Amino acid sequence: xxxxxxxxxxxxxxxxxxxxxxxxxxxxxxxxxxxxxxxxxxxxxxxxxxxxxxxxxxxxxxxxxxxxxxxxxxxxxxxxxxxxxxxxxxxxxxxxxxxxxxxxxxxxxxxxxxxxxxxxxxxxxxxxxxxxxxxxxxxxxxxxxxxxxxxxxxxxxxxxxxxxxxxxxxxxxxxxxxxxxxxxxxxxxxxxxxx
Amino acid sequence: xxxxxxxxxxxxxxxxxxxxxxxxxxxxxxxxxxxxxxxxxxxxxxxxxxxxxxxxxxxxxxxxxxxxxxxxxxxxxxxxxxxxxxxxxxxxxxxxxxxxxxxxxxxxxxxxxxxxxxxxxxxxxxxxxxxxxxxxxxxxxxxxxxxxxxxxxxxxxxxxxxxxxxxxxxxxxxxxxxxxxxxxxxxxxxxxxxxxxxxxxxxxxxxxxxxxxxxxxxxxxxxxxxxxxxxxxxxxxxxxxxxxxxxxxxxxxxxxxxxxxxxxxxxxxxxxxxxxxxxxxxxxxxxxxxxxxxxxxxxxxxxxxxx
Numbered sequence: 001x002x003x004x005x006x007x008x009x010x011x012x013x014x015x016x017x018x019x020x021x022x023x024x025x026x027x028x029x030x031x032x033x034x035x036x037x038x039x040x041x042x043x044x045x046x047x048x049x050x051x052x053x054x055x056x057x058x059x060x061x062x063x064x065x066x067x068x069x070x071x072x073x074x075x076x077x078x079x080x081x082x083x084x085x086x087x088x089x090x091x092x093x094x095x096x097x098x099x100x101x102x103x104x105x106x107x108x109x110x111x112x113x114x115x116x117x118x119x120x121x122x123x124x125x126x127x128x129x130x131x132x133x134x135x136x137x138x139x140x141x142x143x144x145x146x147x148x149x150x151x152x153x154x155x156x157x158x159x160x161x162x163x164x165x166x167x168x169x170x171x172x173x174x175x176x177x178x179x180x181x182x183x184x185x186x187x188x189x190x191x192x193x194x195x
Numbered sequence: 196x197x198x199x200x201x202x203x204x205x206x207x208x209x210x211x212x213x214x215x216x217x218x219x220x221x222x223x224x225x226x227x228x229x230x231x232x233x234x235x236x237x238x239x240x241x242x243x244x245x246x247x248x249x250x251x252x253x254x255x256x257x258x259x260x261x262x263x264x265x266x267x268x269x270x271x272x273x274x275x276x277x278x279x280x281x282x283x284x285x286x287x288x289x290x291x292x293x294x295x296x297x298x299x300x301x302x303x304x305x306x307x308x309x310x311x312x313x314x315x316x317x318x319x320x321x322x323x324x325x326x327x328x329x330x331x332x333x334x335x336x337x338x339x340x341x342x343x344x345x346x347x348x349x350x351x352x353x354x355x356x357x358x359x360x361x362x363x364x365x366x367x368x369x370x371x372x373x374x375x376x377x378x379x380x381x382x383x384x385x386x387x388x389x390x391x392x393x394x395x396x397x398x399x400x401x402x403x404x405x406x407x408x409x410x411x412x413x414x415x416x417x418x419x420x421x422x423x424x425x426x427x428x429x430x431x432x433x434x435x436x437x438x439x440x441x442x443x444x445x446x447x448x449x450x451x452x453x454x455x456x457x458x459x460x461x462x463x464x465x466x467x468x469x470x471x472x473x474x475x476x477x478x479x480x481x482x483x484x485x486x487x488x489x490x491x492x493x494x495x496x497x498x499x500x501x502x
Contacts, residue, residue, distance in 0.1 A: 006451075020346060026243040043442075
């Protein structure tokens with residue numbers, strides 16, 4: 001009885017010459033010559049969660065590329081994950097269109113800003129974006145934060161700002177989002193981009 | 196116009212669980228024989244594959260002629276279930292001599308089509324005593340390839356497959372369940388020859404590992420190494436320009452691979468036949484430094500025992 005790790009087998013060009021195939025009177029020569037013309041292509045299958053809604057369907061993303069540094073890996077196909085208990089391989093029309101979503105030329109690639117009243121988007125740096133968001137958040141909270149209600153009870157709520165997070169978040173990012181948002185006092189908080 | 200009213204039960208309810216184990220169908224070997232013949236067309240090793248078709252056809256006849264084998268009793272089965280053990284463990288099951296009857300029938304059937312070297316092997320098998328055959332079977336099932344008569348070993352493998360298929364199908368699905376090691380067959384504890392991503396019904400898109408000995412299939416989630424169960428560093432290699440029906444699932448954690456066959460690309464794939472028809476893939480993966488994690492009992496790669 002084998003109690004060690006699984007045995008591995010070696011099928012190679014040199015080994016075939018002494019394999020049962022040759023011992024039975026067959027020749028691998030022609031097949032081996034043919035192998036010389038072949039090349040391998042490498043693909044990957046990667047599990048992920050559909051980003052659209054909080055049903056959280058499992059997806060399989062098929063990628064092409066051989067990990068070489070100068071080769072851009074590319075997603076070539078996306079389908080429902082048959083092993084996922086929620087959707088068992090199925091996807092809704094939005095999920096079924098995920099590949100176009102991934103390759104869409106309209107995807108946001110950097111922060112942009114459209115001033116009130118303007119119809120023009122202007123590219124800004126991440127630094128500018130973060131600073132601006134932090135400034136606006138702080139100003140609004142300072143102005144509208146309610147520490148005590150009319151009866152004098154401590155409530156620490158901030159009702160003038162809401163927060164929409166991603167529906168495909170993991171437990172960990174859900175925990176962090178909750179901590180950040182609730183410690184600020186925000187009550188309007190949702191993880192579901194409504195179906 | 197008459198309106199048809201859907202009766203209760205006409206629509207299959209959602210949420211039917213796919214089976215964990217699939218036992219081989221009765222015609223498994225004749226289907227395999229047809230597949231070998233199909234794959235032989237225009238193949239560089241057509242003669243070899245055609246001869247394998249003869250062996251598979253002979254396996255089917257031997258299976259039909261196989262008497263009811265002795266089976267583990269209810270007590271043994273429940274003990275196995277209790278401890279998560281396969282009931283027909285290849286290396287410890289006390290084999291009946293019925294498999295040797297199947298062996299003689301198989302070699303008798305294929306002899307007219309055999310090459311000279313194969314005929315000599317068949318003669319050695321015919322004149323061998325029962326103990327030598329038992330020893331060879333033991334070596335084959337334990338992958339001690341340096342102890343094998345290589346030209347004779349594929350016939351021994353073929354006969355053992357018939358015997359184990361007969362036992363597994365006689366016991367039926369209810370005798371088997373999940374075992375402690377999900378990388379080995381839950382019926383006979385053998386390593387898989389390949390895996391199949393199936394089509395149709397609740398099995399659509401699910402991957403089943405196909406046993407190298409008893410032809411049972413068991414479910415394992417996709418994108419997971421079928422040898423070390425890693426889900427990291429899994430990739431799929433195919434011969435460029437092929438249909439993509441047969442790929443090699445490689446694992447960078449244990450540096451092994453096993454072929455995976457996609458019924459969606461070719462619904463007639465057979466784990467044993469398509470494996471032998473795609474040895475080019477094995478050779479190219481060997482050159483990439485991957486070792487194969489499951490045997491094919493019809494091809495003993497070389498006299499060196501696996502490492």
